[in-house]
Amino acid sequence: MKPNVVSADVLFEAFRAHLKWEWVAGLGASERRFDEVAVRSARSGADLVGYLNFIHPYRAQILGEREINYLSNATPEDAMRRIARIVTLEPPVLVLADGQVASEALLSMCERAQIPMFATRESSAFVIDVLRAYLSKHFADRLTMHGVFMDILGLGVMITGESGLGKSELGLELISRGQGLVADDAVDLFRINQTTIEGKCPDLLQNLLEVRGIGLLDIRAIFGETAVRRKMRLKLIVHLVRRETLEREYERLPYEPLTEDVLGSCAASIPTRNSSTATAERWTRGPKGPRVPLFAVAHARAIGAQPIEGHGMVFHDPAFGLGNDLLAFLDFGVVELFHLAAGGADKVVVVLA
Numbered sequence: 001m002k003p004n005v006v007s008a009d010v011l012f013e014a015f016r017a018h019l020k021w022e023w024v025a026g027l028g029a030s031e032r033r034f035d036e037v038a039v040r041s042a043r044s045g046a047d048l049v050g051y052l053n054f055i056h057p058y059r060a061q062i063l064g065e066r067e068i069n070y071l072s073n074a075t076p077e078d079a080m081r082r083i084a085r086i087v088t089l090e091p092p093v094l095v096l097a098d099g100q101v102a103s104e105a106l107l108s109m110c111e112r113a114q115i116p117m118f119a120t121r122e123s124s125a126f127v128i129d130v131l132r133a134y135l136s137k138h139f140a141d142r143l144t145m146h147g148v149f150m151d152i153l154g155l156g157v158m159i160t161g162e163s164g165l166g167k168s169e170l171g172l173e174l175i176s177r178g179q180g181l182v183a184d185d186a187v188d189l190f191r192i193n194q195t196t197i198e199g200k201c202p203d204l205l206q207n208l209l210e211v212r213g214i215g216l217l218d219i220r221a222i223f224g225e226t227a228v229r230r231k232m233r234l235k236l237i238v239h240l241v242r243r244e245t246l247e248r249e250y251e252r253l254p255y256e257p258l259t260e261d262v263l264g265s266c267a268a269s270i271p272t273r274n275s276s277t278a279t280a281e282r283w284t285r286g287p288k289g290p291r292v293p294l295f296a297v298a299h300a301r302a303i304g305a306q307p308i309e310g311h312g313m314v315f316h317d318p319a320f321g322l323g324n325d326l327l328a329f330l331d332f333g334v335v336e337l338f339h340l341a342a343g344g345a346d347k348v349v350v351v352l353a
Contacts, residue, residue, distance in 0.1 A: 045136030064124030156232035161240030
């Protein structure tokens with residue numbers, strides 16, 4: 001699904017500072033919009049804006065030096081006829097570029113037909129490039145996917161899978177190792193051109209990651225500005241599945257690369273068993289607390305935790321010596337939060353992969 005509305009006043013305000021344009025005619029038509037049929041049939045922003053062209057109606061028409069010369073260098077009758085033909089194109093807006101000045105006949109036509117006209121000193125080619133990019137994104141096909149979207153070594157990676165498999169815990173571990181969070185839980189995806197899918201976080205969830213048993217974490221506040229990204233291009237989908245599902249529904253060595261269709265574009269997909277979850281469940285089935293993420297051996301040793309005899313994957317801190325009611329979380333990358341989590345614990349147990 002794609003949005004199909006953008007009005008003249010929204011377009012004007014979006015680029016008032018960037019293009020330094022002025023609204024010179026058709027002020028009463030601020031709500032004039034792109035034709036909805038033209039928007040739905042457009043393959044990209046290139047179909048919605050271009051130089052003055054009498055065989056491409058319903059798009060923003062750009063009038064540069066050559067176009068103004070075409071409209072002006074003729075007999076008065078021919079010039080009026082050419083200007084009148086613009087009305088039949090039903091453009092949402094006209095843009096005067098290259099510092100051109102509109103003739104009185106052109107201004108009068110815009111006022112009579114209630115067609116907004118903007119004027120800028122920027123080059124017509126630059127104006128077209130800017131508006132095409134904006135319209136391509138504004139009218140892009142879009143959907144919302146459930147998962148964790150990460151920047152991993154510069155690659156946009158979507159981690160998907162059913163609830164409870166540890167997607168957010170895996171995302172948190174990756175963040176602690178220097179990777180970046182784009183979005184958690186709900187990821188807005190946009191097809192900005194025929195082969196590119198761009199993902200970003202909904203405004204309400206910016207910088208937030210929800211970990212089961214802990215709640216919402218402000219990743220930017222905990223890890224700093226470099227731990228979050230505003231947007232990334234989707235290149236890879238990692239789908240977490242249970243062991244039995246992986247063995248039953250997926251070939252161990254597939255003959256062809258696995259892909260998933262996202263908005264008509266294919267992204268590489270890798271099903272993988274969430275082995276860390278299985279390990280965590282093995283060691284945390286008994287205590288009441290939430291499941292422990294699995295990479296904090298450095299922090300455990302830094303605060304003096306010792307391995308339990310016969311259990312190489314389990315550590316505890318005898319300094320607390322109070323019991324066994326709560327599991328401590330070390331996956332924040334901040335030692336103080338370990339003490340905060342353990343403050344009400346009878347005993348601190350850390351499970352390590």
